[in-house]
Amino acid sequence: MKQNFTVRQGALDGVEAFLSVAQHRSFRRAAAELGVTPSAISQAVRTLEARVGAALFLRTTRSVGLTEAGERFLARARPAFEELVAASGAARELGQRPAGLLRLTVPRSVVPILLEPLVASFCQAFPEIEVELAASEELVDLAAGGFDAGIRMGQFISPDMVAVRLTKALPFVIVGSPTYLAGRGRPQRPDDLRQHACLRLRRSSGALASWSVNDNGRSIEIAVSGPFIANDFPTLVGAAVEGVGLAQVPGPLAADAMRSGKLVPVLEQFVPMTPGVFLYYPGHRQIMPKLRAFIDHVKGRSGGSS
Structure with a gap:
């Protein structure tokens, strides 16, 4: 099926090279910063200019300057690129350490007898993680509901889920x-x-x-x-x-x-x-550190195993 993207495929190619050249006013210094050859930087910029449909640099044997189109492109591309780098860094950080919002769907009956003491100790152990409990008797779709995991009686958990025991039978x-x-x-x-x-x-x-x-x-x-x-x-x-x-x-x-x-x-x-009460989550999903921390905390407190 044909995909319709808001940004054309490859539209960001060459932007980092352009920004480096614009900063240093030099293809050679930009190449050194990015760890590639000057010819690779030059080719990336030419490809970007062809895609944009305008010359972005004025080149002479002694200097490199920005055209009016280049100045306009720089004014918008630099903050946008910096936001992309920051977004990547924020996502990478959540992928490397336990932090962020951990959303769990649970039946109301489980909260007072199991989760209240468990969540309290977990929040103390991992202060950078926020825990959100959505109390509902419905068996919700974890992915559609934006949940990291769920907690249910064992007999109600789909066999395609990974289950971690929270209680004995x-x-x-x-x-x-x-x-x-x-x-x-x-x-x-x-x-x-x-x-x-x-x-x-x-x-x-x-x-x-x-x-x-x-x-x-x-x-x-x-x-x-x-x-x-x-x-x-x-x-x-x-x-x-x-x-x-x-x-x-x-x-x-x-x-x-x-x-x-x-x-x-x-x-x-x-x-x-x-069967008892279990924490469950999709087996095919990469486990984020925040969920892994909760699973390990559960096992440590209850002696449960997946």
């Missing part, structure tokens, strides 16, 4: 408030869940997630019903604390409420395990 607990259980009774078998008010999760795809239990090593999906639906686990935990119904959530999210007695685990022998 997590239990997917079923919990209810003492008030709810006093009124409805404790379920004794997974089938009993069909008679309970079960709080449900709506996935980013729009589908309602079924509940999962482990019956002697056999994974069973149960279609439950209940009066409340949310699109994130922390909201389900809050509703369960208020006695709205039973909730199935990652264990760490309900840990504080269980320790304080606000929630009680049920069907403990049937609780399934999830």
Whole structure:
């Protein structure tokens, strides 16, 4: 397919040679500065003049001067070229040391239990890196969203991503408030869940997630019903604390409420395990130092491995 470029291909060729000659008023000294032969500098300038469509230098056997066209070209080319050099230097710097903005997409449930302490220690260790967390339950396209990496439960990560473990495998607990259980009774078998008010999760795809239990090593999906639906686990935990119904959530999210007695685990022998939480990023992308620093920090803090 034909490409349409704002700047013609090769339009910058010869500009550095022109600027050096203009500065030194000498093809020989420009050649020495750039480490090439005078004839190479002369050829580069002639090619540039042909492309521009005007003579840029007045040449005599004793001196080199700028034409009016050369003066105008110099006035605009010099600051533009200096900006290009500066831009290259800035990009190179980010490619060589941990610095800049690190953007991560994460589910809201992960922030308080994992990322808050991890990000705090990372920011202290790498003060030149700014960390931006975009909390969303949606599985966003990292490249389209401008994210360096994402964090998700392992079962939701595409197999073409490189994954770095942040946590061990997590239990997917079923919990209810003492008030709810006093009124409805404790379920004794997974089938009993069909008679309970079960709080449900709506996935980013729009589908309602079924509940999962482990019956002697056999994974069973149960279609439950209940009066409340949310699109994130922390909201389900809050509703369960208020006695709205039973909730199935990652264990760490309900840990504080269980320790304080606000929630009680049920069907403990049937609780399934999830793969855990992972940092993920595209495998084909060059890893910038800021992301590499975060990955190494994660591994150092969690003992995780890719």
